[in-house]
Amino acid sequence: MIHHITGLTRLGGLLGSPVSHSISPMMHNDSFRELGLDYVYLCFDIGSEKLGNVVSALRDMNTYGFNLTMPDKEAVLPYLDELSLASQIIGAVNTVKNENGRLVGHMTDGIGYMRSAKEAGCHVIGKEMMILGAGGAASAIAVQAAIDGVSKLHLVSRKSRSWEKAEKLVRQINENTNCQADLTDLADTGTLRTLLVSTTLLTNATSLGMAPNEKSTPLPDTSLFHPELTVSDVIYHPRETRLLAEARAAGCKTFNGMYMLLYQGEAAFKIWTGQDMPTELIKERYF
């Protein structure tokens, strides 16, 4: 229930399609209430066609900003005035701040992932990381990891739709950050085995293993795991994917994508309000 809507209440929310399943309204409205902020967060089911008009209205309506989900994360770019470094490299935005009519785009998915890795006790700065996939989640994580100071980034993709995107991402990371990025075919088990020996953190950012396809895994060869490796999954439904269960059985530390979701919201909240989200309370209630 929303309390105390006033003549000064500022609007924000989530644009995309579908959006009704999102946990973000609970996360942000509870946090606004807890901190006594006169803000409200709603969901708007908006596909790419109407996006320009909607963004223009949100700019003029003195909103504090908004989030974007599929299919609007890339489609929103032409309507924004400025982009964070991560959003420039990735070419996508999940959080917009309205700075007095000037719309600034950010990407907090990668920030959320890196924070969740730290919380899981995995210290990857100055070390090597491997990311499976080259879609939206993989790009956001790869670019943030490179900006944060991961020394080498091994991107792994199947040779299909994503391959060219992955090649571009590697080029962009090498040109714009101090991180050294390379690309390997997911089918090249020999190279994966060699790279994994010196890798600290392995991340599945493909949708393989997500319900209802719980039996699938991007790395069926479990001899690739070693106990010094932390293995994570961006998937959180199921809480433990086949990849994570097999990695855990091989002695690896593991964590899932639940807190990536929480911390991307925490980062967006900070961008909009300048204040810290009451994260522990949100965690207790919804995670």
Ligand code: NAP
């Ligand atoms: P996406 O843009 O469609 O990318 C999916 C990636 O997985 C692509 O590189 C795709 O390759 C690859 N892939 C799919 N099926 C594959 C297979 N059978 N073998 C090898 N690679 C395969 O999707 P996304 O938005 O990045 O989402 C990926 C996952 O992340 C989803 O499960 C999503 O729910 C999750 N996610 C979690 C969070 C969080 O907060 N925890 C946030 C965002 C996303 P192709 O292009 O070749 O198909």
